[in-house]
Amino acid sequence: MAARKEAKALHEAIREQLRQEIVSGALPTGTQLRQDALATRFNASRIPVREALRQLEAEGLVAHQLNRGAVVAGMSVEQICELLDIRVALECHAARLAVPQMVERDFAAMEAILKAYSESQSIPEWAEHNRRFHLALSAPANNKRLLRLIEEFCLNTDRYTHVAMSRATGKDRPQEDHYRIVEAARAGDADQVAALLEVHILDTKKELMASARAQDRETGLSLRY
Known part of the structure; x- marks a missing residue:
């Protein structure tokens, strides 16, 4: 044994x-x-x-x-987008379970992560703080299996999306979303947190797809000339 x-x-x-x-x-x-x-x-x-x-x-x-x-493993844009759709379902459900259970310690933990996120200087650091924030938001749901699924899907997408997102949006816009989510969580509005979270993740998907289209256009131009 x-x-x-x-x-x-x-x-x-x-x-x-x-x-x-x-x-x-x-x-x-x-x-x-x-x-x-x-x-x-x-x-x-x-x-x-x-x-x-x-x-x-x-x-x-x-x-x-x-x-x-x-x-x-590598991952195509289509595969990443599929995982982002799954993240919406998992994380928004977790948020609705988590917000009613949150206490000051949870808010302080999220805000500390966001402070470190703002101070991060490299994309890998930025990605890690983003991952930690999303997990901290979901943790008060007190559902270990759900949290494990979210962790796996966060891990599987963040390592591919953050380079593209850093070019498309920079760090400030996603961070503004994060603070709005924490504000809604402090107000105890689980539905608003879920709504903001859905938009936040789907914006990542849209920016990623736009980045891929731009890259395709650049490749096409280079092949023609």
Whole structure:
């Protein structure tokens, strides 16, 4: 029994470390994740490494390619937009559950994250504070399974969207949305929080699609000339 708990803890630790490195960009899209090398790195057998990679694959962060094995997964604009639609459903539901349960400690935690967000200097830092804010907003729903789903979908989209969003909107406009959401939460208006959150996420989707269209136009022009 003790051996099973230790193995479980080890594969979870490996998964969390690899997830953080993928989300931060330390492991870019296409990076090969060799089981033997990871086992050596984490001083583990291949069994917990294999399980960690399996779980990351289920989250969409890892894919298996022919003749290459596990690699850090890429994602198309269409796939990201699908996940953003799912985020709307999950996060807005969580917000309606969370707002009635919020206390001053929750508001203070969100405001501290937003302060760090404003002070962040790099896109990876910005993305991490954004992720933490969305999780802090959902946490008072007190539904661990729902929070885990939100975390996975936040992680799967943020690492792709923040570079595009930094070009399209900068940092100020999303941050204004965040503060409006906290203000509505302080007022205890769960429906308003959900409405603001839906617009906030769907604006990300629209900006991402517009960025992709602009890139397509630039590519077309470069091919014609």
